[in-house]
Amino acid sequence: MTSRFGVVTLAAAIAAALAAASASAETIKVGVILTYSGPAASLGDQIDKGMSLYIKEHGHDLPQGVSLELIRRDDTGLNPATAKRLAQELITRDHVNFLAGLIWSPNALAIAPLSAEAKVPTISSNAAAVNLTRLSPYVARVSFTLWQECLPFGKWAATKGGFKKVYIAVSDFAPGHEAADAFSKGFKDAGGEIVDSVAIPVKDPDFVPYLQRVKDAKPDAVFVFVPSGKQATALMKAYSDLNMKAAGIKIIGSQDMVPDEELPNMGDEPLGVITVGTYSNAATRPANKAYVAAWKREYGDKTPPGFMSVGGWDAMAAIFSAIKATGGHPDPDKVMAALAGWKNPDSPRGEIMIDPETRDIVQHIYIRRVEKVGGHLANIEFETLPMTKDPWKELNPPKN
Amino acid sequence: MRADAVGGAAPQAVEALARAHRLKPWELAPWLAAIAAYFLFPSYLPLGAQILIAILFTLSIDLILGYAGIVTLGQSAFFGAGAYTAGLLAAHGWGEPISGLAAAAAVAGLLGLASGAVILRTRGLSLLMLTLVIAEMLQEAANKAGDITGGADGLQGMEVWPLLGHFEFGLFGRTAYVYCLVVLFLLWLVARRIVHSPFGRSLTGIRENEARMHAIGSPVFRRRLVIYAFAAALSGIAGALLAETTQFVGLDSLGFERSGSALIMLIIGGVGRLYGPFIGVPLYMVAQDRFAQADPVYWDFWIGLLLIIVVVFARGGLLGLAERLLRRRGRKP
Numbered sequence: 001m002t003s004r005f006g007v008v009t010l011a012a013a014i015a016a017a018l019a020a021a022s023a024s025a026e027t028i029k030v031g032v033i034l035t036y037s038g039p040a041a042s043l044g045d046q047i048d049k050g051m052s053l054y055i056k057e058h059g060h061d062l063p064q065g066v067s068l069e070l071i072r073r074d075d076t077g078l079n080p081a082t083a084k085r086l087a088q089e090l091i092t093r094d095h096v097n098f099l100a101g102l103i104w105s106p107n108a109l110a111i112a113p114l115s116a117e118a119k120v121p122t123i124s125s126n127a128a129a130v131n132l133t134r135l136s137p138y139v140a141r142v143s144f145t146l147w148q149e150c151l152p153f154g155k156w157a158a159t160k161g162g163f164k165k166v167y168i169a170v171s172d173f174a175p176g177h178e179a180a181d182a183f184s185k186g187f188k189d190a191g192g193e194i195v196d197s198v199a200i201p202v203k204d205p206d207f208v209p210y211l212q213r214v215k216d217a218k219p220d221a222v223f224v225f226v227p228s229g230k231q232a233t234a235l236m237k238a239y240s241d242l243n244m245k246a247a248g249i250k251i252i253g254s255q256d257m258v259p260d261e262e263l264p265n266m267g268d269e270p271l272g273v274i275t276v277g278t279y280s281n282a283a284t285r286p287a288n289k290a291y292v293a294a295w296k297r298e299y300g301d302k303t304p305p306g307f308m309s310v311g312g313w314d315a316m317a318a319i320f321s322a323i324k325a326t327g328g329h330p331d332p333d334k335v336m337a338a339l340a341g342w343k344n345p346d347s348p349r350g351e352i353m354i355d356p357e358t359r360d361i362v363q364h365i366y367i368r369r370v371e372k373v374g375g376h377l378a379n380i381e382f383e384t385l386p387m388t389k390d391p392w393k394e395l396n397p398p399k400n
Numbered sequence: 401m402r403a404d405a406v407g408g409a410a411p412q413a414v415e416a417l418a419r420a421h422r423l424k425p426w427e428l429a430p431w432l433a434a435i436a437a438y439f440l441f442p443s444y445l446p447l448g449a450q451i452l453i454a455i456l457f458t459l460s461i462d463l464i465l466g467y468a469g470i471v472t473l474g475q476s477a478f479f480g481a482g483a484y485t486a487g488l489l490a491a492h493g494w495g496e497p498i499s500g501l502a503a504a505a506a507v508a509g510l511l512g513l514a515s516g517a518v519i520l521r522t523r524g525l526s527l528l529m530l531t532l533v534i535a536e537m538l539q540e541a542a543n544k545a546g547d548i549t550g551g552a553d554g555l556q557g558m559e560v561w562p563l564l565g566h567f568e569f570g571l572f573g574r575t576a577y578v579y580c581l582v583v584l585f586l587l588w589l590v591a592r593r594i595v596h597s598p599f600g601r602s603l604t605g606i607r608e609n610e611a612r613m614h615a616i617g618s619p620v621f622r623r624r625l626v627i628y629a630f631a632a633a634l635s636g637i638a639g640a641l642l643a644e645t646t647q648f649v650g651l652d653s654l655g656f657e658r659s660g661s662a663l664i665m666l667i668i669g670g671v672g673r674l675y676g677p678f679i680g681v682p683l684y685m686v687a688q689d690r691f692a693q694a695d696p697v698y699w700d701f702w703i704g705l706l707l708i709i710v711v712v713f714a715r716g717g718l719l720g721l722a723e724r725l726l727r728r729r730g731r732k733p
Contacts, residue, residue, distance in 0.1 A: 036696040036697045073692070074696040074697070079652060080650045081642075081646060081649075081650045081653070088446045088571060089446060091571060092443055092446065106552060113647075117571055172543070172551060172552060201552075202552050203552070
């Protein structure tokens with residue numbers, strides 16, 4: 001091969017690459033609204049890492065010439081007004097093609113009308129408020145709803161779980177009330193008795209007085225929902241300080257209470273705690289093993305991935321697949337059409353699908369117990385409710 | 401105040417007092433800047449509207465803190481009361497924006513009158529604590545009354561009608577910006593008028609030497625109460641503007657953080673000068689916007705650094721600094 005030939009081929013390759021680039025060169029912008037500062041910053045960190053990891057592992061899957069830009073914004077916590085302004089700016093200033101992230105339901109509920117007005121496909125990585133996907137035809141969810149988890153969990157608790165009397169203690173905001181309503185319905189329909197219920201302030205709560213009230217009522221168990229992360233650890237500490245385990249009161253709830261990434265901070269207190277959830281990093285599915293291994297390669301051992309991170313990962317998986325389906329030109333309506341019925345058999349949490357009717361996620365719901373594996377606490381899945389839909393949407397059909 | 405009423409005072413001082421109420425050309429500068437911003441930064445109008453709202457809110461604090469010497473950390477009580485008034489009206493079928501502002505002003509003003517009648521009998525730290533308590537109590541009440549206010553989830557389902565029946569509050573914030581600018585301008589004219597009126601002068605007198613004002617027969621308590629209620633109404637209008645332009649009200653509208661950061665913005669700009677908010681608020685909010693975009697994780701740190709620099713090097717706020725620099729160059733400000 002002569003050097004001249006080399007130069008010619010190189011020039012031809014560059015020209016071809018440029019032509020291809022100019023034909024489909026497009027930067028797709030994703031506005032990511034998460035909590036990056038303040039007491040809940042660990043949640044934003046989990047989701048952000050999940051998203052970044054997906055992009056790192058799958059970046060080469062994008063159509064040629066298409067690149068992805070994440071524009072990150074800090075909503076500072078449960079702060080709907082701020083989140084709404086950030087979304088508005090991302091839409092009008094940065095002209096994002098997608099919105100993603102969304103930890104707090106109230107923030108997401110404030111953003112949803114904007115996504116409808118501006119036709120920006122919006123993927124919730126965590127926000128679980130059940131009516132979120134009803135507020136805008138451009139919202140899809142890859143996390144879960146509390147009804148999806150807690151209604152079957154209530155049924156399970158009253159039957160196989162063997163609980164008779166349960167006290168409900170939940171955070172005083174939309175997802176807390178939904179968890180309480182769903183669990184209560186499932187539990188009572190299956191013959192259980194709800195002793196009483198209490199709502200705990202969602203910002204900076206002190207759990208001790210509330211759990212003391214629970215302790216005085218002597219139920220078999222207390223059903224809890226709190227926002228995940230550091231609040232979960234504070235709750236577990238209050239449970240331990242009040243010696244509730246010794247008093248024979250079990251603590252049960254959704255996965256937000258024993259997130260995988262917080263388990264190392266909780267001591268041995270959570271041993272035996274039963275929760276309902278969508279993801280545990282201790283699961284032995286091959287897709288999960290690969291995910292956890294990739295996570296450790298990228299971020300080390302210090303903070304293991306939890307269910308929030310998988311919300312970030314799957315949000316990116318959904319966005320990637322929508323970009324591919326629209327050939328790199330993500331027209332909002334085509335994106336939503338591509339997301340309707342979208343399936344990912346290889347999510348770390350098992351198979352997932354977006355329900356074409358409701359744009360909400362359909363997935364396996366796991367009942368798990370905290371056990372010690374190799375010296376570390378882990379959420380061990382012991383029962384699977386396969387491909388569960390959100391039951392609230394069936395119980396409350398849209399009014400038209 | 402007429403010059404001949406002051407008798408033997410130095411003629412220069414009399415002249416200065418008599419001329420203080422006349423509009424000077426440089427007073428148009430902030431308004432020209434605001435109009436220019438509309439054309440120069442069309443994609444920043446939502447932020448611009450929020451800056452205008454924060455200026456109005458901070459102006460209300462300047463009136464009571466800077467002129468009447470009433471220290472407060474609870475002005476957000478009135479901001480939130482106004483926001484929820486306009487929000488609840490719009491969520492229950494009355495989305496006309498201008499009457500929403502009037503209703504918000506009335507509710508917040510009455511609340512200021514009622515709470516002021518009780519707490520303005522105290523001074524200094526106790527007063528500071530009481531203002532804080534009122535705001536905290538209101539916030540907790542709004543949190544508990546979740547059926548009415550939506551609690552921590554915020555008020556959902558506001559429907560604000562187009563302004564004057566024509567201009568929709570769209571996504572790009574054009575209507576919102578112009579609306580806020582016009583409202584701010586009108587209320588600023590009123591505030592300016594008050595500050596330069598005999599009533600306003602007597603407030604400054606109360607701030608500087610209350611005993612002497614009692615001695616000359618000035619109704620001190622009543623004057624403090626009137627300005628407190630007026631500032632409350634201004635805050636209420638600011639809250640209503642935020643509710644109407646963002647079509648959302650959350651518990652944070654009543655929160656301490658709002659009062660605290662308004663105080664910081666006022667201190668950055670300069671207290672008791674009527675123009676402090678016009679300097680401090682844009683500076684703080686634009687800096688916050690830039691920092692938060694450049695560094696979503698540690699932006700709080702950079703804001704803190706900026707504050708330390710201002711407090712250390714610009715006592716009396718940026719306006720105070722400007723005044724000192726002008727004096728040093730031998731010119732009168």
